[in-house]
Amino acid sequence: MIDRITIYIKDVELDDIKDHLDLLSAGEAKDGSLIYSTQLRNLKIIYKGRSLWIAGSFHKYAKGNNYSLFTYDEAKNVLFELSEYTGISLERFIVSSVELAVNIQMEENAEKYLNILHSYMAHPFIYMSPMKGTSRLKGCKCHLSAYTIKFYDKTFETIKSSRLPKERWTEIPDNLLRYEIQLSRKQLKNNGFINVTGKSLLSGLHYIRFKRLMDSIFDKIIFDDITINYSKMLEDDVKRYIFAKSDKYDLYLQYIKEYKGEKEYRKERRRVNELFKRTALLVKGTFESELKSKFKLAMSKI
Numbered sequence: 175m176i177d178r179i180t181i182y183i184k185d186v187e188l189d190d191i192k193d194h195l196d197l198l199s200a201g202e203a204k205d206g207s208l209i210y211s212t213q214l215r216n217l218k219i220i221y222k223g224r225s226l227w228i229a230g231s232f233h234k235y236a237k238g239n240n241y242s243l244f245t246y247d248e249a250k251n252v253l254f255e256l257s258e259y260t261g262i263s264l265e266r267f268i269v270s271s272v273e274l275a276v277n278i279q280m281e282e283n284a285e286k287y288l289n290i291l292h293s294y295m296a297h298p299f300i301y302m303s304p305m306k307g308t309s310r311l312k313g314c315k316c317h318l319s320a321y322t323i324k325f326y327d328k329t330f331e332t333i334k335s336s337r338l339p340k341e342r343w344t345e346i347p348d349n350l351l352r353y354e355i356q357l358s359r360k361q362l363k364n365n366g367f368i369n370v371t372g373k374s375l376l377s378g379l380h381y382i383r384f385k386r387l388m389d390s391i392f393d394k395i396i397f398d399d400i401t402i403n404y405s406k407m408l409e410d411d412v413k414r415y416i417f418a419k420s421d422k423y424d425l426y427l428q429y430i431k432e433y434k435g436e437k438e439y440r441k442e443r444r445r446v447n448e449l450f451k452r453t454a455l456l457v458k459g460t461f462e463s464e465l466k467s468k469f470k471l472a473m474s475k476i
Contacts, residue, residue: 175384175476176249177233177240177354178273181256181372183226183266191260197221214259228256228267233275241277241332241350245476246381253372267372272362274384275354277328278472281464284327284351288314290461291325292398294391302326305334313352320364321357323391328352353469355388385473392469399462406456415453418446 188210191197197210203222210221217230232252233240257264280287291299291314299314302324313326328350333343362370365387367380374380400419404412417423431439 177275180229180270264372269370280349290399292396324354397462399459401460
């Protein structure tokens with residue numbers, strides 16, 4: 175559930191941690207003080223301005239990847255390890271940002287489910303930029319003041335970001351769709367998570383509230399799943415239906431209105447509305463139904 179996280183600890187004396195954390199000089203801050211850093215597996219540890227910062231993926235720290243199952247209890251174990259490693263109590267660990275995520279095992283390629291994402295609270299999902307060196311659709315996101323919601327092809331992202339050789343691609347599960355919610359400290363507060371610390375994350379209450387937030391956001395997402403049983407339609411109706419659902423159909427209506435007149439425009443609208451009524455019972459919503467079902471299953475495991 176908890177993946178990427180940023181934690182800071184205030185009022186830390188360098189002499190208390192420098193040697194046992196193996197901190198090395200890493201530059202100079204704006205105020206002229208030195209910056210020190212080290213790496214703990216995948217986690218970046220930085221000391222600057224009398225504060226110690228820890229950032230990275232808890233999931234990768236514990237499992238070596240972030241496409242496998244990762245439970246809340248496993249995230250708590252990481253916190254215990256970090257407290258022991260730093261020699262600092264968890265009540266001093268202040269959460270600056272957190273990413274809540276779940277990987278959903280789907281039946282089809284993730285792109286088919288990305289294509290049905292429409293909006294959340296009247297805010298449309300937009301395409302995420304392709305990964306560097308690729309042109310393939312990676313995912314969709316919806317950015318709000320309260321949080322950022324993302325869905326993307328986790329199988330594809332893992333293959334490209336991990337740079338695994340082709341012969342090892344089979345190690346990564348096919349058709350993984352990732353659902354993420356990113357929350358800054360301010361956004362955590364706005365969603366009722368006030369003064370989140372490493373110690374408070376150990377509470378079962380936070381686990382319940384994080385799951386409830388992920389569930390409530392997912393439940394309010396509007397899908398546009400137009401998967402349909404075409405076998406019961408005439409070929410001409412199939413062509414007209416697909417065209418009427420496309421982005422170009424509004425241009426066609428505009429052409430009719432400007433060049434054929436209002437009467438032909440209204441006739442075309444009536445024909446399409448009648449077609450939609452005839453096909454309403456044939457709409458299956460297959461991908462939407464599957465996604466909702468698989469989401470519940472994935473959430474029950476974390």
